Amino acid sequence: MTLRLYNTMTRQVEDFVPIVPVRLSLYTFWPTIWNYAHIGNFRTFLFEYLLRRWLEASGLEVFHVMNLTDVDDRTIQAAAKAGVTLREHVEPYAQAFFADRDYLRIKPAHVYPRATQFIAPMISLVESLLAKGVAYRGDDGSVYFAIGRFPAYGRLSQLDQRELRSGASGRVSSDEYAKEDA
Numbered sequence: 001m002t003l004r005l006y007n008t009m010t011r012q013v014e015d016f017v018p019i020v021p022v023r024l025s026l027y028t029f030w031p032t033i034w035n036y037a038h039i040g041n042f043r044t045f046l047f048e049y050l051l052r053r054w055l056e057a058s059g060l061e062v063f064h065v066m067n068l069t070d071v072d073d074r075t076i077q078a079a080a081k082a083g084v085t086l087r088e089h090v091e092p093y094a095q096a097f098f099a100d101r102d103y104l105r106i107k108p109a110h111v112y113p114r115a116t117q118f119i120a121p122m123i124s125l126v127e128s129l130l131a132k133g134v135a136y137r138g139d140d141g142s143v144y145f146a147i148g149r150f151p152a153y154g155r156l157s158q159l160d161q162r163e164l165r166s167g168a169s170g171r172v173s174s175d176e177y178a179k180e181d182a
Contacts (some may be wrong), residue, residue, distance in 0.1 A: 033090040073123035
């Protein structure tokens with residue numbers, strides 16, 4: 001039986017053909033660890049689990065990585081409000097997720113990298129983008145991707161750059177707290 005998936009780039013349902021015939025890397029996301037996972041989150045995890053099990057049952061060796069986004073504005077704000085470290089704030093939610101995953105008998109991923117483990121490479125990447133002129137600093141000090149310098153921007157989601165409006169996201173001009181204090 002052939003697995004057919006929707007290809008966002010072509011907007012068509014197509015036969016799935018792995019790049020390497022017997023191996024597959026599956027990279028998935030879980031929600032940002034700022035609160036307990038809910039049924040909508042677990043619907044996503046269950047789909048990923050079923051996909052993985054189908055691929056394995058089809059004879060593929062699947063290496064599953066599920067990232068843990070353990071730092072963002074909400075987690076930083078909540079930790080600051082509670083007067084605890086970021087790690088102290090997110091860890092109970094992470095452990096609850098793992099317990100819920102086990103209760104639902106969802107097979108664990110092979111690796112769970114945390115965003116906070118890769119801050120230095122992220123900073124390096126942002127500095128590289130700034131140096132190449134494909135990112136810029138806003139008035140508030142935040143760094144933004146210069147989509148006009150990357151012609152393929154929006155291709156996957158089929159966004160037309162000409163139709164994008166500056167400021168449409170409604171983002172405020174400055175952050176509500178100093179990130180270096182987080």
